[in-house]
Amino acid sequence: MPDNARPKVLLSGPLQYAKKELYEQIGSIADIVELTSKSRQEFKSDLATKYQNLSVIYHLHDPEDALGQLDDEFFSWLPKSCKHICHFGAGYDDVDVTAAYKHGISVTHTPGAVDDATATTAVYLILSAIRHFYHAEKNCRAGQWKKGLPLARDPEGKTLGIVGMGGIGGVVARRMQLGWGMKVVYYNRKPIEPKPDFECEYMSSLEELLKVSDVVSLHMPLNSQTAKSFSTAQFAAMKPSSVLVNTARGGVIDEDALLVALRAKDSKLWGVGLDVFPNEPEINPALMEFDNVTLLPHMGTETTDSRHKMGMVVINNISNALKGEPLTNQVPEQKKLISEGK
Known part of the structure; x- marks a missing residue:
């Protein structure tokens, strides 16, 4: 990424919670762009244009989104500038965190907030x-x-x-x-x-x-x-x-x-x-x-209060990622690999 280029934060789905805070706190240090690609292959092509200088993906779980499962193939497409997936949720089974680690990509989540x-x-x-x-x-x-x-x-x-x-x-x-x-x-x-x-x-x-x-x-x-x-x-x-x-x-x-x-x-x-x-x-x-x-239809965190807390945790994770500061909510599997020196 050129030294004078602003990093990009990609929203992988429609953001409804703590949106104002995201643009206030992250918008000053990075460009925030929304996912417009209609398929994984289109996303792959768009990485060189729409999402150039991509640094962080704000991952919002949506079974019907264009990205689907974030797997080894997906991570192999990402540019070297993209080193972080900041997931909105405590559970992250739609992200292969071991494959992400293999590609040098850290994954964070939102424990505590939920x-x-x-x-x-x-x-x-x-x-x-x-x-x-x-x-x-x-x-x-x-x-x-x-x-x-x-x-x-x-x-x-x-x-x-x-x-x-x-x-x-x-x-x-x-x-x-x-x-x-x-x-x-x-x-x-x-x-x-x-x-x-x-x-x-x-x-x-x-x-x-x-x-x-x-x-x-x-x-x-x-x-x-x-x-x-x-x-x-x-x-x-x-x-x-x-x-x-x-x-x-x-x-x-x-x-x-x-x-x-x-x-x-x-x-x-x-x-x-x-x-x-x-x-x-x-x-x-x-x-x-x-x-x-x-x-119940997966009502666990279906409250505005909980979703706002989760959004604020993601913002903190994105901020740390962009500033090169220690990640406070990296997923346990990756922290274990780090501790084992792998």
């Missing part, structure tokens, strides 16, 4: 699933009052198992413990250090957690290790009359195994709450057969 809103969604799903509130609302709307509505269960005194005690999982655990008196156990690859500021017990294996948990709440990222990792063996290990909630990514659950578990005559599933699905925006119609399943 914790409260996503945790609120998880809490709602836990309560709806354990109290069968979806079934009750369905009855009301059909004018059936309590006809055919079985007695539900209380969350108080039950055990909550958190799979993936990160930012979101920690907020869920704290709220359910303080608000509903639930005992908290959790499973990560290793115990959290320093220990959380609320009472909880580390389980050395997922199977151990499933055997003692009345409610299981999933909060792990989607990657090659976690894809469909909650499957037949995990459903078999759950306690009778237990609840499963997923606000992570739909792909971490083996949906076929979930349907088998729900349909089983002696099903262990008292209730299920899902905010995420493997093939969004499609939802498997078979899930709608069950009155004990609460479904």
